[in-house]
Amino acid sequence: MDHRTLNDLAGELRSVLDELELEAEVEVLDTIDGRLGELRVDVDGRSLRTVVATRADLRPVHARDLPALGPDRSGLVFADRVGGTSRQELVERGWGWFDRRRGRIRLWAPGLRLDTDVAPRLGVAAPAAPGNPFTPAGIEVAVWLLAHPDDSASPRALARALDISPSQVSNLLKALTAHALLRRDRRPLVPELFWALAEHWRPVRHPVAALPTPSELAESPELRADSWVVTDTVAAARLGAGFVVSPDYPPDLYLPDERSLSWLLGRTVRASDDASRAATVAVAPAALACDPRLRLTGEPWPAAHPVVVALDLAVDAGRGREVLEAWDPSPLGVTRVW
Structure with a gap:
């Protein structure tokens, strides 16, 4: 069994899409029958309602047990391992997958064809401690977010605006999220972000x-x-x-x-x-x-x-x-x- 929560899966998918440098938002919607969950995934200008499931080891019998989905929904299974037969079953049922061991994601929906390699996710037993969001570059990001509090933070847009690499911006946004200073839609949480930044605002006059x-x-x-x-x-x-x-x-x-x-x-x-x-x-x-x-x-x-x-x-x-x-x-x- 895999005991990851729906929020865990949303964060995992967000991490994968960030790694691919896609402008994407992932929002938790609801659980379904206690076994499945539903996310809203906005990627490349398309909004997908994505049903998600999670298994430690996805076998063909588990794939066949997944519900068929209508044209307005996509499906994505998170698993530590997805074998060849299981992958074929998923394709036939219209589901995609994220294979943590191989580092492979397939998210297939009308207007979206994502089938690519990413960094494998296995080998880390627990999430790493959240990084420091108030590095010199992090302070720049925080000031920009506070000056634009109604805008959702996009790694690529921030990278262009601040001349910081997209991967560095992505890591800083993850750190802000881990410290509960960024909303799910990546707008800054105020006034919490302001006062957290104030503790690191130390000009030498x-x-x-x-x-x-x-x-x-x-x-x-x-x-x-x-x-x-x-x-x-x-x-x-x-x-x-x-x-x-x-x-x-x-x-x-x-x-x-x-x-x-x-x-x-x-x-x-x-x-x-x-x-x-x-x-x-x-x-x-x-x-x-x-x-x-x-x-x-x-x-x-x-x-x-x-x-x-x-x-x-x-x-x-x-x-x-x-x-x-x-x-x-x-x-x-x-x-x-x-």
Whole structure:
């Protein structure tokens, strides 16, 4: 017997489709007669209602015992081993299979012909411990998801957007799912993902006594000043979060990379303490903070995306979190995720 649950089978199929780099969603629908289950599988633009069964060793008698399916349903048997005779029985009854030992999946339905090899799944007695979803690349993925909370995460689409390999994105999405931070439809679970990310949001700020003048910035392309953004208190005040600050309040700036930060710190004077600072500068924990696709226009510096600003406020367990409680970013066209 095989005692995997319907959720286990959905996760296993999702893993196989991810490995094949197919844009797919797998959703658990219901159990049938206590022996079978039903999944909705959206793959390559087609939505399939797929009846699933599981056996440790699928024999011909088991294959013949499977129900015949109508034209609106496909069938898929998960088994540690599917012999040649059993495969023939399944084909005749309109069922596909996933052979874990051989690493072979066949999912056959109107408009879909999937019959290919994947990595064998046997040899692992228990699922591996979930990976860390908040690696440097994972932080980028999490920020993107929070900035697009109504979009289902696609490994290939995220890979293109963030310049990360699809396999790495797939592993990060699996880690988020394992930590219960991603919904079944691969939308971010909020506010849980936001607050989990906030625990890993650790910018290292450097107080400086002065900033280069606009002409100095214009003459120093290595500083990449066109990619700087303002965040935290000044940005929160500008974006309507409830802060009131004076025009000369020291801004907190994010720079796009370590190289530009090093160039800046090498040609300016560091402040002796926070009270004497003209600004703070830091490399953003996520490069997306400086990405033109997310930042908001403004002078003299564009504002970071409200999600980034909110993460900076969340670091302050006192006043910052009080402001977050009351901040509604919907007038900015942004969904609140905290």
